[in-house]
Structures are given as structure tokens and as C-alpha cells.
Amino acid sequence: MSMTDPLIPVPTPETQPFWDGVESGELRLPRCTDCGGAYFPPSPGCPSCTSRRTEWITASGDATLYSYVINHRPPSGWDSDGPMSVALVRLAEGPMLVSTVVDCEQTPQALILDMPLRATFRRFADTDVLCFAPEATR
Ligand SMILES: [Zn+2]
Numbered sequence: 001m002s003m004t005d006p007l008i009p010v011p012t013p014e015t016q017p018f019w020d021g022v023e024s025g026e027l028r029l030p031r032c033t034d035c036g037g038a039y040f041p042p043s044p045g046c047p048s049c050t051s052r053r054t055e056w057i058t059a060s061g062d063a064t065l066y067s068y069v070i071n072h073r074p075p076s077g078w079d080s081d082g083p084m085s086v087a088l089v090r091l092a093e094g095p096m097l098v099s100t101v102v103d104c105e106q107t108p109q110a111l112i113l114d115m116p117l118r119a120t121f122r123r124f125a126d127t128d129v130l131c132f133a134p135e136a137t138r
Contacts (some may be wrong), residue, residue, distance in 0.1 A: 024031040027059040040095035061119035062092035077125035103133040
């Protein structure tokens with residue numbers, strides 16, 4: 001892993017619990033213990049109510065496809081030379097995050113908005129990364 005490659009995720013103290021979850025095959029999210037809202041990306045304070053009382057939870061892994069584009073030139077290190085979706089995914093717990101949909105044709109016919117997705121993990125370069133697969137292919 002090169003620290004100069006911007007595509008390789010580098011954990012920080014704030015994101016380390018997320019990456020520990022990835023290593024365990026779990027999607028973990030920070031949640032505010034005052035207002036109860038889960039949020040992403042990780043930060044030391046709740047983005048809704050500014051409380052600094054937060055905890056980490058294991059998310060359900062359930063999500064829906066909110067929006068996407070199809071990148072026809074995926075980054076080197078990805079396990080496919082073909083098109084790769086760059087997807088905005090809404091988690092069942094509320095937060096949205098940018099990811100990709102795998103185990104699915106990378107076409108507008110197959111990538112249906114609001115389709116149910118499930119968190120999964122794929123090897124990218126030397127690390128596992130969070131991806132999503134159609135619920136039906138579980
Ligand atoms: Zn809060």
C-alpha cells in the first residue's frame with residue numbers, strides 16, 4: 001500500500017472502528033446517544049444535534065439504491081476491467097454513503113433506483129472495502 005495513492009483507504013482515529021468492522025465483516029456506524037441518530041461519515045460529534053456523546057453500532061446491512069453513475073474506467077486494483085457503478089446508497093439506519101453495487105450487471109436496466117441492497121465486502125488493492133449487492137442475490 002502506498003500512502004500517496006489517494007484510492008487506498010487510510011484509517012484515521014475517527015474511522016478506525018469502521019475499518020475494524022470491515023475486517024470483521026460488519027458494517028459499523030456511529031450513533032448519537034442523545035438524539036439516537038446514526039450518521040456517516042464518522043466524526044466526533046453528532047451532525048444533527050452536535051452532541052459529542054456517540055457510540056458505535058453494528059448496522060443491519062440493509063440499504064436501498066438512491067442514485068448512481070456508471071464508471072466505464074474503474075480504478076486499477078478493482079477486480080474487474082468492465083464498468084463499475086459509483087452508487088449513492090441509503091442505509092436502513094438513515095445515513096447515505098457512496099459505494100458500488102456488485103454481483104449485478106452494471107447497466108441502467110439492472111441498477112434500479114430504490115432496489116433493496118445488502119452490505120458485502122470486496123477486496124480492493126490490499127484491503128477489504130464496503131460494497132452492496134442486490135438483496136435477491138444473497
Ligand atoms: Zn444527536
